[in-house]
Amino acid sequence: MxxxxxxxxxxxxxxxxxxxxxxxxxxxxxxxxxxxxxxxxxxxxxxxxxxxxxxxxxxxxxxxxxxxxxxxxxxxxxxxxxxxxxxxxxxxxxxxxxxxxxxxxxxxxxxxxxxxxxxVEKHFIKARQRRGIEAAKLRGVYKGRPATINPDQVRELRDQGLGATAIARRLKIGRASVYRALAA
CATH class of the missing domain: 3.40.50.1390 (Resolvase, N-terminal catalytic domain)
Structure with a gap:
């Protein structure tokens, strides 16, 4: 063996x-x-x-x-x-x-x-998780996943003249995230 x-x-x-x-x-x-x-x-x-x-x-x-x-x-x-x-x-x-x-x-x-x-177990886990999130939303406790991108940092880099692609590379995030942060 x-x-x-x-x-x-x-x-x-x-x-x-x-x-x-x-x-x-x-x-x-x-x-x-x-x-x-x-x-x-x-x-x-x-x-x-x-x-x-x-x-x-x-x-x-x-x-x-x-x-x-x-x-x-x-x-x-x-x-x-x-x-x-x-x-x-x-x-x-x-x-x-x-x-x-x-x-x-x-x-x-x-x-x-x-x-x-x-x-089947994975399906039930996801279903319980969704029900828990919905219940937490109804109670006003669920706020979603915490933000991982600092919009101020994105704006600061934009103010330095960097474009969305350069900002995304520097912060190791996607360009769509840069646009969302700038729009917030």
Whole structure:
């Protein structure tokens, strides 16, 4: 058997810690544990997962504790599984026990099922979030996401003679954000 690469993910840095997942993955045989912090509803921006997938080789294994640590979407979960198999490696999920090597139809069915469960769970999370935001708006408590751009700084740069493109580059924001800040 080749080396075992572990993968862990937490949704946020706020109160969540990857250390318990990491310790369990190491206990299960992972020699290296890759971890991302962020939403599991999409694959974009999951740089550590990409690194783990690149390092897989024939006979090695990608290990995750739960399917939703890899993805909360059927398509994404199956994409990851197929990328693992293309490398000649195995995808192993600890709970529920799933070992996917591309040859077992039942393992693929299990991945599909848990991907579907993740999609449904993601849908309910978003629905609860929308209801919470609407309720907060009715109470007058919800003000939206805090501004990340200082309009005074944008105006100051414009007063220095910089155009929207130059301001956007300097502040590392989009031009549309510059125009919105100037209009505010």
């Amino acid at each position: 080749g080396r075992v690469l572990g993968y862990a993910r937490v949704s946020t840095n706020d109160g969540q810690d990857v250390s318990t997942q990491k310790a369990k993955l190491e206990e299960l045989g992972a020699v290296v544990v890759f971890h991302d912090i962020g939403n599991g509803s999409k694959l974009d921006g999951r740089h550590q997962l990409e690194s783990a997938l690149r390092l897989l080789e024939s006979g090695s294994e990608l290990l995750a504790l739960h399917p939703d640590r890899l993805a909360r979407d059927t398509g994404d979960l199956l994409t990851i599984a197929k990328r693992v198999v293309e490398k000649g490696a195995i995808l192993r999920i600890h709970d529920p026990k799933i070992v996917f090597d591309g040859s077992d139809l039942m393992a693929e069915v299990m991945l599909t099922l848990f991907g579907l469960i993740g999609s």
